[in-house]
Amino acid sequence: MQLFPCPFCGPRPETEFHFAGDLGNLRPEGFLGVSTDIWAAYLFSHNNPKGETKEIWKHLTCMEVFTMTRDTVTHQIISSTALLPEGEGA
Numbered sequence: 001m002q003l004f005p006c007p008f009c010g011p012r013p014e015t016e017f018h019f020a021g022d023l024g025n026l027r028p029e030g031f032l033g034v035s036t037d038i039w040a041a042y043l044f045s046h047n048n049p050k051g052e053t054k055e056i057w058k059h060l061t062c063m064e065v066f067t068m069t070r071d072t073v074t075h076q077i078i079s080s081t082a083l084l085p086e087g088e089g090a
C-alpha cells in the first residue's frame with residue numbers, strides 16, 4: 001500500500017484519500033446557460049496524462065482538500081500542498 005502525504009496530517013494510507021479531479025479543470029460559469037456537453041466534459045473527461053500530473057485530492061479522515069503532484073508512471077509523489085489555485089475547488 002502506498003502512503004500519500006496529507007499536508008495537514010502527514011503520511012497516511014492511500015485508502016484514506018479520494019481523487020477530486022484534475023488541477024485546472026475549472027467548473028463552468030453560470031448554470032442555465034451551460035450546455036450538457038460542457039457539463040459532461042467537466043464532470044467526466046479527465047486528462048489521464050503519462051508522467052507528472054497535478055491533481056486535487058481529498059483526505060477523507062480530516063476532510064481537507066489539497067493539491068498533489070505525482071508521477072502516473074512511477075507512482076512517485078513529487079509534492080503536496082494545502083494551497084489550491086484561485087477558482088479551484090472540490
Ligand SMILES: [Zn+2]
Pocket residue numbers: 006007008009010059061062063064
Ligand atoms: Zn488529512
